[in-house]
Amino acid sequence: MAHSWHRCPMRPSSVGVAKVEKEFADQVLACVQLDGDWRQTVLNALANQGPRPDHSGDVKRIEAVLANLRKQHLWGAIDDKTFKAEHRVLQRQVRSIQPSPQSMMPNLDRASRLLQDLPALWNHPGVTPAQQRGLAREV
Numbered sequence: 483m484a485h486s487w488h489r490c491p492m493r494p495s496s497v498g499v500a501k502v503e504k505e506f507a508d509q510v511l512a513c514v515q516l517d518g519d520w521r522q523t524v525l526n527a528l529a530n531q532g533p534r535p536d537h538s539g540d541v542k543r544i545e546a547v548l549a550n551l552r553k554q555h556l557w558g559a560i561d562d563k564t565f566k567a568e569h570r571v572l573q574r575q576v577r578s579i580q581p582s583p584q585s586m587m588p589n590l591d592r593a594s595r596l597l598q599d600l601p602a603l604w605n606h607p608g609v610t611p612a613q614q615r616g617l618a619r620e621v
């Protein structure tokens with residue numbers, strides 16, 4: 483038997499998006515809970531991403547170039563302006579290939595606090611509709 487909108491007893495037959503979003507936040511997201519072993523699960527997933535590339539050879543090479551640059555500056559072979567410009571470029575290269583300890587490990591405590599209160603995260607004024615749709619798809 484086909485559904486007929488004319489015979490459907492539910493009223494109203496349509497609702498606004500804002501109401502659906504509020505119901506989603508209140509009824510679905512409020513029920514999402516982290517397991518007791520969530521932290522270990524995340525750490526295991528990070529460990530399974532594979533080894534990080536070893537850039538120690540590149541770092542040593544750049545440090546040797548920096549040492550030579552310092553010598554050239556001390557001997558007067560290059561002026562201050564050239565030294566500073568080259569030094570900045572080389573330092574930037576070192577920073578780009580050396581991951582910081584903070585970038586290697588996510589802030590799991592902050593993530594857990596956000597996930598414990600998904601309705602507040604959903605309704606936050608900084609969250610875009612595209613981000614809300616992405617979260618809804620994941621949930």
